[in-house]
Amino acid sequence: MYESITTDLLSFLQKSPTCYHAIYNVRRTLMGAGYTELSEGNHWSLTEGEKYFVTRNESSIIAFRVSRKDFTGYQIAASHSDSPSFKVKENPEIGVENTYVKLNVEKYGGMLCAPWFDRPLSIAGKLMLRKGNRFISKLVNVDRDFVMIPSLAIHMDRHANEGHSYNPQNDMLPILGDFGVKETFMDIIAESAKVERNAIAGSDLFLYSRTPGTTWGAHNEFISAGCLDDLECSYANFRGFLDADENEKSVPVFAVFDNEEVGSGTKQGADSTFLSDTLERIGIACGRTAEQNRTAIASSFMVSTDNAHAVHPNYPDKADLVNRPRMNCGIVIKYNANQRYTTDSVSAAIFKAICEKANVPYQEFFNRSDMPGGSTLGNISNSHISLNTVDIGLAQLAMHSPYETAGTKDPAYLANAMRKFFSMALKDEGMGSYTLC
Numbered sequence: 001m002y003e004s005i006t007t008d009l010l011s012f013l014q015k016s017p018t019c020y021h022a023i024y025n026v027r028r029t030l031m032g033a034g035y036t037e038l039s040e041g042n043h044w045s046l047t048e049g050e051k052y053f054v055t056r057n058e059s060s061i062i063a064f065r066v067s068r069k070d071f072t073g074y075q076i077a078a079s080h081s082d083s084p085s086f087k088v089k090e091n092p093e094i095g096v097e098n099t100y101v102k103l104n105v106e107k108y109g110g111m112l113c114a115p116w117f118d119r120p121l122s123i124a125g126k127l128m129l130r131k132g133n134r135f136i137s138k139l140v141n142v143d144r145d146f147v148m149i150p151s152l153a154i155h156m157d158r159h160a161n162e163g164h165s166y167n168p169q170n171d172m173l174p175i176l177g178d179f180g181v182k183e184t185f186m187d188i189i190a191e192s193a194k195v196e197r198n199a200i201a202g203s204d205l206f207l208y209s210r211t212p213g214t215t216w217g218a219h220n221e222f223i224s225a226g227c228l229d230d231l232e233c234s235y236a237n238f239r240g241f242l243d244a245d246e247n248e249k250s251v252p253v254f255a256v257f258d259n260e261e262v263g264s265g266t267k268q269g270a271d272s273t274f275l276s277d278t279l280e281r282i283g284i285a286c287g288r289t290a291e292q293n294r295t296a297i298a299s300s301f302m303v304s305t306d307n308a309h310a311v312h313p314n315y316p317d318k319a320d321l322v323n324r325p326r327m328n329c330g331i332v333i334k335y336n337a338n339q340r341y342t343t344d345s346v347s348a349a350i351f352k353a354i355c356e357k358a359n360v361p362y363q364e365f366f367n368r369s370d371m372p373g374g375s376t377l378g379n380i381s382n383s384h385i386s387l388n389t390v391d392i393g394l395a396q397l398a399m400h401s402p403y404e405t406a407g408t409k410d411p412a413y414l415a416n417a418m419r420k421f422f423s424m425a426l427k428d429e430g431m432g433s434y435t436l437c
């Protein structure tokens with residue numbers, strides 16, 4: 001059973017080289033499953049028993065179902081659509097020595113630089129096309145081995161294996177072609193998108209690794225692919241959301257935000273009003289009072305899902321002394337005393353109960369006490385809309401490499417736990433007392 005969702009995950013990743021493509025693929029699946037698309041710029045009228053979604057910037061999405069307008073609260077799963085990459089700058093072509101054309105790019109997010117070298121890369125993203133007074137977006141994917149960032153030979157840098165710092169402006173620019181290709185980059189982009197070169201008025205273009213995802217290991221224990229952080233969680237949440245039983249008590253909400261890798265502080269990031277606006281508008285469209293909206297938020301629960309670090313076989317001392325996540329051993333609940341992760345006694349207790357009901361194993365993650373570690377979107381989102389939240393993820397290696405590794409069994413664990421989660425409701429009874437039913 002777990003193999004099939006892992007295979008589906010790999011094919012989703014293959015079709016999702018950028019956040020725009022990931023959201024496009026989620027949107028298409030939702031439309032095929034009978035969801036109605038709402039627009040933030042238009043009036044919302046919601047019907048009991050119907051299901052909806054709304055996107056922002058085509059890179060973030062929130063989908064939900066309204067079984068009954070007198071629901072108790074929201075059951076929310078959040079993840080992020082973006083991954084570290086290199087973004088193509090405007091006027092990107094740089095001629096070198098009358099021999100090469102390379103592309104001017106800048107870093108998006110905090111990637112491991114070394115694995116970007118010496119592997120076939122391509123370019124994908126979003127174009128804005130101008131047609132008279134109208135601007136229309138279109139996705140583009142060159143979808144072939146297109147550019148490459150070659151290493152400097154060991155003979156020219158004898159210290160290459162002694163630790164290296166990479167200068168993004170000098171070391172990380174990919175080769176587009178020989179000198180004859182100058183001024184043709186946007187022609188190739190236009191051709192790939194099947195649009196006129198002159199119609200392109202704006203672009204958001206990113207490099208991505210061409211290496212397809214794979215399953216490997218003595219017993220196929222592992223998967224490797226790009227963007228596992230965080231599309232592995234997005235996809236597993238999505239499957240759980242789609243497969244959940246009808247919920248008459250609460251509103252299941254599936255949310256994916258862009259720009260987590262650069263701090264979430266954009267109009268479509270977790271540090272925006274996207275989630276709070278959407279929940280408020282659901283309440284208004286269901287005819288609820290301001291007070292009923294507040295009681296719904298108090299009785300809501302969010303699972304903030306973003307991948308976690310598995311113990312690394314070559315660096316076992318980088319993990320906490322006791323809480324040492326392993327791949328294929330279930331969902332990782334993430335804790336941090338300084339609240340980089342939202343998990344506390346309340347949300348941990350509730351989430352563990354959900355895992356137990358779903359018969360899904362879980363484990364715990366802390367950073368070593370002498371390592372600051374990363375952060376994620378849960379606490380950022382909570383500063384806009386404050387509700388009980390747990391931070392979880394799936395164990396992986398090589399986070400922020402263009403080719404990451406995770407466990408084959410874990411996507412199914414998360415999908416099963418989320419299916420159970422989306423079928424439940426939480427009631428805040430005050431004074432630290434909650435009921436999950």
Ligand code: CO
Pocket residue numbers: 080229230260306307
């Ligand atoms: Co992440």
